[in-house]
Amino acid sequence: MAVAKESADAPALALNLPETPRHQYLAFAVMVVFFVAAPFFVYPLFLMKALCFALFACAFNLLIGYVGLLSFGHAAFLGSAGYLAAHAAKVWGWPPEMAILTGTATAALLGLIVGALAIRRQGIYFAMITLALAQMIYFFCLQTPFTHGEDGIQAVPRGMLLGILDLRQTMTMYFVVLAIFLAGFLLIYRTIHSPFGQVLKAIRENEPRAVSLGYTADQYKLIAFVLSATLSGLAGATKALVFQLASLTDVHWTMSGEVVLMTLLGGLGTVFGPVVGAVIVVTLENYLAQLGSWVTVVQGFIFVICVLTFRRGIVGELGNILKKPL
């Protein structure tokens, strides 16, 4: 959406290029080195939170940045995957890999249902429908007994990954989270650079034309939606294990707003933007936590400033200055 209307002066996205340009390898290497080195300097739990949200934001960006669909209900996938993963690990006593898979599969299924309904309308209606359906899922989580209402599912055991890796060790957990993030990131990167991703972009730029060329736009949109929901679920399930907690915060609409904020701040439709945005927003919340509800006010101001002054986001603007899409 964002890029669609500004395409005249917007940075030519990397997607137009047949091969991955060298500077993107470089940026990717910088990101990997940063996240490998960071836990030796920064509190790892904080970094894991940032990584989970970065994956969440990247998954969200797949929709808004490359299909032009603004989902305002992505918290539903993050949160319900978290609940199911926590329930599987704690009540059913499943190992972490099965718990994460359960959560992710839940999100995929929900994504299929929500997506199939929401893609029936476009633009602004799409945002309202996803928001409303997510609110329905929120009320379901609030009322159903297994989520334990306001308490959430607490003290979720992390367990042994594949029976080998002891996730109770913070560093082990950290590198597992990093591996999950990188896998998700690369999957998204691969998707948007594939022929499938090119069709998605074509639909974003001009849906009627894509349809007239014989592409079934709805099918492409639905697949993209399910993929995005699934990866959001992966982030949510992982997050539940990291914090050993699944709570209503992750299903609430404020969380859906937060992921929009991260992606907008980092740069809609940029490869690395959501990661940068997620790290900044998580850091900001960390510092502002003692200020209580001022966090909301600050988030609101960031929204307003982003929309009014730099719609490309931080990474988008950087890419524009460097004349290299990031």
Add this chain to the structure above:
Amino acid sequence: MSTVFGVPTQALFGQLLIGLINGSFYAILSLGLAVIFGLLNIINFSHGAQYMMGAFAAYFLLQWAGLGYWWALLIAPLVVGLFGIVLERTMLKRLYQLDHLYGLLLTFGLALIIQGLFRNEYGSSGLPYSLPTQLTGGQNLGFMVLPNYRAWVVVLSLIVCLGTWYVIERTKLGSYLRAATENPALVQAFGINVPRMITLTYGFGVALAALAGVLAAPIYQVNPLMGADLIIVVFAVVVIGGMGSIMGSIVTGFGLGVVEGLTKVFYPEASNTVIFVIMALVLLVKPAGLFGRER
């Protein structure tokens, strides 16, 4: 005590009335959203926050200026509407050339700011606002007691909604508005000041939200987050009704309020979600909404 389908009539009519009251708010709010969307192509996410501001304006008028309910009914929409006009002039008007979604994001940010600021100042528990003395008490209708204030809310909402419908569909001013919704450039070329019309329309839509807020203040308490969840339900109402028709918004608003009230009687667990379920069904059967058309 008489019963209908095993439910005491008293409870049934009580919930029907609550449904009508909620329906009034849905109708006024979705009407405002529809009017704003028609001309500005922006979904006003801060509509819920502006509804809350209306209730707070009434509260402030009473606390600071000693002006009661009746004055609040007049002044609060004006003040909040003016606030809306300032927002439109300073921020929203920069977005008209861009994708519609930026308007949604901007107004979402504004809603966060407004609700956050009020919550910092007044916490998240409600502030009481008493009924106007003229409207306390109720009428005994035989099968139930109808509180005067609640009857007043329903009647006034109907008048406001139908009045808005009349102005838009049946007057010269309304014809300019509808023409500008269809083709602003052409209307501008005929010498009508479209930008000013857009500004006033936004102000009017916001004023409607504030009016709903004043009406709600004595029923629900004055609470910084009173509009936050409501706006999501109103979005669902708008999706169900479709934003193409003014009358459609009104009918859908009242109708869904009643359906929600009835759900509270027969299957209370679903009362929070029934509107969203209806939305999902409508999307399956008639994606453009009951009164909408594809644009």
